[in-house]
Amino acid sequence: SVNVLSLNTLSDLHPKPDTTFTYGTAGFRMKADLLDSVIFRTGIIAALRSKKLGGKVIGVMITASHNPAADNGVKLVDPMGEMLEGSWEAHATALSNAQTNEQVLDYIHVMVSSLKIDLTNPANVVYGRDTRPSGEALVSALEDGLKVLGAQSTDYGILTTPQLHYLTRCLNTVNTPESYGEPTVEGYYKKLAAAYKVLVEGKPKLSPVILDCANGVGAPKFKEFMNFLGDSFAVKIVNDDIENSSKLNLNSGADFVKTGQRAPVGLKMTPQDRCASFDGDADRIVYYYMDEDNTFKLLDGDKIAGLAAMFIIDLVKAAGIDNISVGVVQTAYANGASTQYLRNTLNVPVSCVSTGVKHLHHEALKYDVGVYFEANGHGTVVFSPTALKTIYSTEGSSPAQASAVRSLRALSEVINQTVGDAFSDLLLVETILTQRQWTPKIWDQAYSDLPNRLVKVVVKERSIFKTVDAERKLVEPAGLQDAIDAIVLKFRDGRSFVRPSGTEDVVRVYAEAATRPETDELAFRIGGLVF
Ligand code: 16G
Ligand code: ZN
Structure with missing residues (x-):
């Protein structure tokens, strides 16, 4: 059973602030100074999840991805490297919101009995973090949480999010027919680099890709990776300053480029260049280039x-x-x-x-x-x-x-x-462009994007917006979808949908139509309905 004395002592070190937490699509994510208790308790959840699965290795990643430096977050990784099973998100949420040590203990007992968790099973957890300065203290909070149930754990230090997913899967498949690779960061580099060399062997090398690392973990890690890729890969890295944390994701990175449809700070493009941006934890990538007439072109x-x-x-x-x-x-x-x-x-x-x-x-x-x-x-x-x-x-x-x-x-x-995985997706795209000897412009010619617009609408209560059909239709508030449909009909190639954000307290409106002015008007009119 749970050692109550140790739970209380450790939990007292990580008092819960007066905030309600939710484990959502991005795990827990918020201002880093609110996360101490959440991450402590996430350690408990990780240990319980591992025990539930008979001691399989569970991953914990401390990152806030593309969000500003002052934010942080935490996400759990299931044994095969997938996201935490959906039903456990609610347990993580409930435990993070327990008010007292007693309630924490009670909820652990609820989980143990309702999920039939055998507490005598071993618990194995691995964890890593991005370059955020708040990460170090949050790791200590996590370690305290892991102590509560006596989990065995390994600290992999600073990692990209996909590296932690890779490690988790490798550790759970070691010496099995499903073995996914050597369970080390070096093993990850070796596996990817060896495969990439096969893919581009004998093909003329492309010009270097200009790589914006958003001043995040992608920068030091991609440099490490280059030791394994060697001559097979040519890159020019920009935005690699991880010492000055205020620069993290600032006017740079995949999210900035995709949202703003423009080049990041510190990257001067010419029409010859092929550029790519990672986000702050290197699990997203977008490409872009500049047309002969100096227009910015996004390859999302x-x-x-x-x-x-x-x-x-x-x-x-x-x-x-x-x-x-x-x-x-x-x-x-x-x-x-x-x-x-x-x-x-x-x-x-x-x-x-x-x-x-x-x-x-x-x-x-x-x-x-x-x-x-x-x-x-x-x-x-x-x-x-x-x-x-x-x-x-x-x-x-x-x-x-x-x-x-x-x-x-x-x-x-x-x-x-x-x-x-931004590293792996970068190699995938570079493989294809190398095998075909394509410029980004040739790649772009497959089809022309319809103009589109994404707007945020701040509403009183976003939970009243209920969607169906993969979020393409609203069923509540009643009548709103009919009103949207009536407007969309008037626009050539018009399409628009409204959904509550899973990560921010806003409702998002997406619109696309045949031309830029029509798209803007469509977005404006649908936004007006929601407001
Ligand atoms: C989360 C999701 C991301 C999604 C975004 C949408 C994961 C790991 N991340 O960050 O895939 O695009 O949420 O945010 O699933 P939204 O609900 O605020 O639009
Ligand atoms: Zn990310």
Whole structure:
């Protein structure tokens, strides 16, 4: 049973502030100075989750991704490197909101009995953090939480979020047929670099990619990675100042570039350049370039999904494999033109799911090869066990087929299948551009994005907004969807939807239409309905 004395002593060190917490799509995330008790209790949840799963390794990542330096957050990683199982989000929320030590203990007991957790099971937890200065103290809070149930733990120090996902999966599959790689950061670098070298072997090298690291963890970690990539990869890193924490994500990074549709600070583009931005924990990436007439062109998650799907479909064909189905998963934020391109040009099935990586990942597992990306640049490709078996048992009956098979195998290794990974997605895109000898402009020509606008509307109570159909339709407040539909009808290629944010106290309005002025007007009019 729980050692009450130790729980009380440790819990007293991490008093709960007068705030209500929610474990949402981004885990717990807020101003770092409110997080001490939350992270302490997250340690308890991680230990319970591990015990529940018979001692499997659970990951804990301390990061606030693209948010400002003063924020921080925490997210749990399940054994195969996926996001925490949905039903446990409510337990994390409940435990974080317990008012007293007694209530903390009570809730632990509720979980133990309702979930039939055997407390005598071992608990194993690994953790890492991004470069935020608040991370160090929060790690101590986490360690205190892990002590409560006597969890075994390993501190992996500063990591990108996807590296922690990778490590968690490797640790849980070590010495099994599903082994995912050597469970070290070096093992991660070696695996990706070896696969990348196979993919670009013998192809003329492209000009260096200019890489904006948002002054976050991606900078030191990508530099480490370069020791393994060596000559195979040419990069020019900008925004790599992690000493001055106020610069983290400031006017830089994938979120800034995607939202503002402009280049980050510290990056002077010329029309020859191919640029990419990571976010603050390196699980998102967007590309961009400048056209001859100096207009900024964004290649977002939708463009990456299109490129990846095109490439994989071609490779599967070239390999002479005909029993692997490729599918793409998007959210309602995917540009309408990207969905058209996937469906009508590539002829791939496209599913639309609710916002949040866990929904995309889950849906992508339904295909043999599932490509999923959010427009914001978070995404990856997952290969089913059947697909992997086919790829590894096929040899190809001509040199061209054999080479396509080799590429497919290497592709399944270069891609981080646990979660969207900016490093791995960068290598994926660079592979395709190198194999095809394409400029970003050629890549961009697959389709033209419809103009689109995303606006935030501050409302009194965002919980009154209820959506269905992968967040594309409102069922509450009553009548609002009809009003939206009536307006959308008047716009050429018009599409608009309204959903409550899962991470901010706002309602988001998305609009797209045939032209920029029509899009702006559509967004304005739908926003007016919500307000
Ligand atoms: C979270 C999600 C991200 C999503 C965003 C939407 C994960 C790991 N992260 O950050 O995928 O795009 O929320 O935010 O699932 P919103 O609900 O405020 O629009
Ligand atoms: Zn992120």
